[in-house]
Amino acid sequence: MAKATDYKDSDALVKVILYKSKTLADGSHPLMVRITKDRQRKYVSTGLSLQLKHWDDKKAEPRRNCPDRLLVEASINKWKAKFTEAASDLKQEEKPFSALRVAAKAAKSVRKVSVLGFIDEYNDRLNKEKRMGTASTVRDIRRALVRYETDEGRSPEKLLFTEVTPGYLDDFRSTLAERGLAETSMAVYFRTLRLVYNQAIKRGLVHDKHYPFREFKVSQFDLRTRKRAISKEEIGRIVDLKPETARLQLARDLFVFSYYGAGINFVDMAYLTWNDVQNGRLRYERKKTGHLFNFKLSVIAQQILDYYRPLTYKGIDAYVFPILDRHRHQTPKQVDNRIHKILGQVNPDLKVIAQMAGVEVVLTTYVARHSFATALKYSGVATAVISEAMGHQTESITQTYLASFENELIDEAFDNL
Structure with missing residues (x-):
């Protein structure tokens, strides 16, 4: 008797299995569509693979610990439905057919999928999963x-x-370049489009034989950032400023706190709560990666916190900086909009701060994050630990080494900031 997870139509049994006879380089096994007809079997690759620990053989489905489980399940269902429909169509022809015929017919019936339609569907899923940063970049490539x-x-x-x-992508790249889009921005666009395409393949909406990014390489873009770090002397001039307005004060303080706070980025500063400040140390989880940071607060960073405590402290769960309000910004969308709004104010305000401090760099x-990384490098910390280019290309390496600041080397380097 067929299990609930099987589809048995037109005397053909369609099932997605973990094909253990083949092991990929990463130790995973491919997920294959198995078509059984008249004791003959035909296997078709789904393009997906899973580790053995993530697959339930009895239920023929991914386990709860499987990464992207819902996405994998949705893809499996589409693959099974596609081949079952092909078998059903062949049965209606009232002619003998084989498992090979089912596979051939299904291959010809791949649904034509609108890119924008899938982007909208994918973006909805990202919003439900509260992955607001990725959702924002997906909306950008859609526009x-x-x-x-x-x-x-x-x-x-x-x-x-x-x-x-590949030709379409090359023409698209040329048009973006003509509009004056920077190489780094174009790289983000094409990485995002590549992500969308990979997701469509995972869901069985387009065959991987059409995949254009084997030929069109995102690595072609020049991601070397211009040197934007400023010196410790310039940092000192910014610290000594006395802004006349609350907006300029906030911009100055966020910049300085980022420099003296291990290059903490704007989003993470927005999410900081007073519970993250304990015993002279700052402990927080980075929103983008989930990495945990734990480091000693410098004197200047502590002074900034002391300034904002009487203004924002309403309990340990209150936000440190006056960016988010728990009563007004409750949904992920409200939070995301608020952060982007304030960031849109802070960066222009920092240009005013630069003029006031006599700093020529925009x-x-x-810049605070980059300056922090550079200061650590020149403080004697090895580049394998803190990279001068603590940005998109090497950020993951830097985060690995900055995940815990308990060691004395880093604490001493902080003292030298």
Whole structure:
């Protein structure tokens, strides 16, 4: 008797299994569609693979500990439905057919999927999962595609994944370059589009044979950032400023706190609560990566906290900086909008701060992070631990070494900031 997870139509049994006879380089096994007809079997790759510990053989489904379990389940269901439909169509022809025929028919019936339609669906899922940062970049690439297709005289809603070829991507890149988009920004666009395409493949909505990023390499973009770190002497001039308005005061304080707070980025500063400040140390989890940070607060960082405590402290769960309000910003969307709004104020305000301090570099919240990394390097910390380019390319390495600041080397380096 067929299990509840099996589809048995038209004398053909369709099931997605973990194909243990083949082991991939990472130790995982491919997920295969197995079509059984008249004691003959045909296997078709789904393009997915899982570790053995993430698969339940009895239920023929991913376990609860499987990464992206819901996404994998949705993909499995689509694969099974597609092949079951093919078998059903063949049965209605009232002619003998084989498992191979089922596979061939299903291959020809791959649904044409609109890129924008899938982006909207994927973005909804990201919002439900509260992955607001990724959702924001996905919305950005959607807007860019809509503008590009419209300018080319095409209907954006009709763009299919199979039409996103290496040539299409190259033309898209040329158009973005003509508009003056920086290489780093283009890299973000194409990485995001690659992510979307990979998700569509995972869900069985487009065959991986159409995958354009094997030929069109995102690595072609020049991601070397201009040196934007400022010196400790310039940091000192910013620290000594006495801003006349509350807005400029907040911008100055966030910049200085980022520098003296291990290069903490703006989003994480917005989320900081007084519970994260304990015994002269700052402990928090980075929103982007989930990495835990724990380091000794410098004198200047502590002074900034002392300034804001009487203004924002309403209990240990209250936010440190006056960016978010628990009563007004409750949903992920409200929080995301508020953070982007304040960041849109802070960076222009930092340009005013730079003029006041006589700093020629265009100040942004990222400059503080970059300056922190550079200061540590010149304080004697090995580049393997703290990289001068503590940005997108090497951030994961830096975070690995900064996950715990308990060791004396880092604490001593902080004293030298």
